[in-house]
Amino acid sequence: MKNRQALLTIHRWLGLALALLLVVQGGTGIAMVFRDEIEPVLHSELRVAPGPVRLSMQRLFDTVEAAHPEASIARAEIPQSADQAVLFKLKRRADKAPILTAIDPYRGRIVRDGGLSTWPVEWLFVVHEQLLSGPVGEYVIGFEGIVLFIMSATGLWFWWPGRKRFKSGFRVMWRGSTDIRWRTLHRVVGAVAGPVLLVTALTGILMVWKEPLRGLVGAEGKPTPAVAEQAGRPLAPLDDLVARARADFGGTPLRQIRFSSGGRVVAVYLDSNRSIRPDGTAQYYFNGYDGALLATYIAGEQSTPSELIDWIYTVHTGLWGGWFGRSLLLAGGITLLGLGLTGPWLWYSRRSRRKPSRARSKPAHDMLS
Template identity: 30%
Template sequence: MKWLDLIHRWTGGLVGLVLGMMGLTGAILVHEDAWLGWTLPHAGDALNRDPAALAAVTTRLIGDGHGVQGIVYASDGFGLHQLRLSGGAGAYADQAGAIVTRWGSQWERPELWLFDLHHHLFTGDVGETVIGIAGLCAVLFVVTGTILWWRTRRTFAFRLWPKRMSRPAIVMQHRDLGIVMAPLLLLSAVTGTMMIFKPVAAIVMAPFSSPAQARAAMAPPKLSGGALAAHPDWAAMLATAHARFPDADFRTLTLPRKPGEPISFRMRRAAEWLPNGRTMLWFDAATGRLLAARDALALPRGAQVFNTAYPLHAAKVGGLAYRLVMTCSGLAMAMLGSFAVWSFWFRRPRLKPRRAV
């Protein structure tokens, strides 16, 4: 138990601040649609699901010379289209196609830099790897913390805040708050880590289907076509997609980055939890001909389990009640991580000097 305690404390002292940041930013991002709805005009507009209307606004947005690379379409919870422009720029547009606001970089929009901080620590793939390692440490903390708590279970006393800012009081609050929040912390850590590290995802998917089969089913198909037409027939493409999946909402449009790549649409079928869905269609950029389609509900069971990781992690299911639950999880992680660093580095017990014999 002594070695287990040392591992728990030292690892917490080293990565606690990263976990605290992840918890706090995650608790804020869970409510992103709500606070954007309060600050942006038309963000609360009802969703227009008419494919013809969507085709008209797509034509307007892409044809206005904004250099659009893709569109995240409005949803039930957020009534604005988000335009992805070159160079990290972007814009929000209402469902009639009028630009509501635009930005030149992510630093002009708090929801964008908060997302980048939470997922990448502002350092791209390197930061994502650090976040993944911290997530694995969080799983380790839950397991080792539960084992260590069991020895002192008779002294359990739930407190949201330490009785005093002394090391013993912080340790007691950390121990007892941690055991109460352990299931939610484990859910947050496992779902977050499996989106970063393939081996973790494979372990979670393995009981349901072969991880290799699931990865193959989710891999983008190898397709080729012509160069992007000057005026693509969006109405025909959207009508084809709607006829193929009549119960699905259009979620994203991605334009080809180089000649030969297809135009891709993501749709969300009614039974999908993932907010942007995994139902995909690919069209020839030159002719608008449908090249391939993938039904997310027909994917192997393991792939469907993987697709639940993000909505569970980001509270995109379950409504306000589950958002509040995951807010508590994020705030608990922020408190546990930051107090672990504080008590380890700044409230360590002083060793008494030995008396000379």
């Protein structure tokens, strides 16, 4: 009994201390589950009319670069649907502020352009990932994940009614007082969503400290090649690099092009048909000057520890189970939002009910003094 009460106390005070952060994570997590579907609805200009021929990636790159000479292009994201714009993500050189530019791949026309504040869903993603605070925010999110894991575990432990009374653990007292009704509902919903929240918290923690985890389990890190600047030397056409990667791997669809080492390393991301992971990619890293292949990272061909670590993001976002997995994560986000709001209210309600009883139990001479 004492152990159960101690766990309840830990659960309660952790929840009160991080209630606001849990609400933020739950609310932003809801939007992230169906991020790719929400964005074209919010910004109709991202839907484009397919034309007979797509323009070359180099031409799209040059158009975006000309529109933002003050920024460097970090990546280009190619949607799976033919009627969606290609999204370029840039960073201003002066302050590293992000810029997002969407371009019609058939006409070469920029259809949407602006900083993070003009892209609500992308803004929510950065809030969810790092609280708009860079690496410091990521570590705060990691700490919140640890707290959520502890809360989910202690909540399930406190809720557990035993095997013989298992069914009674899912009973909500609808006919009781408002306080009892919400208290039992909070407990039951938390118990049902507990396993999902445990997995979400654990994968979120592992994502924050993914690189130390690689070293701990002996997993290979993703390639990080670098190329020295060669002043005046032009870069190789992007389409040649994409064509080389596709010819080597087998012609699977292009998903991303990423730029590192000052744009001198070009990473071509193709769908990997050698992995059962739904977001698995075949990554080809090229020297941007001469097109020399610097490294590859093929999902489905890595060591077991590396493959398991790469699954963390897939599980955290619900991609592992298609619409079912994402719907499960959506329910988890809604539950976290609800628990984060009802928990402090239940604590306040409990304290409010205790105050009158304490006042009545005071000795008369204390009341008069």
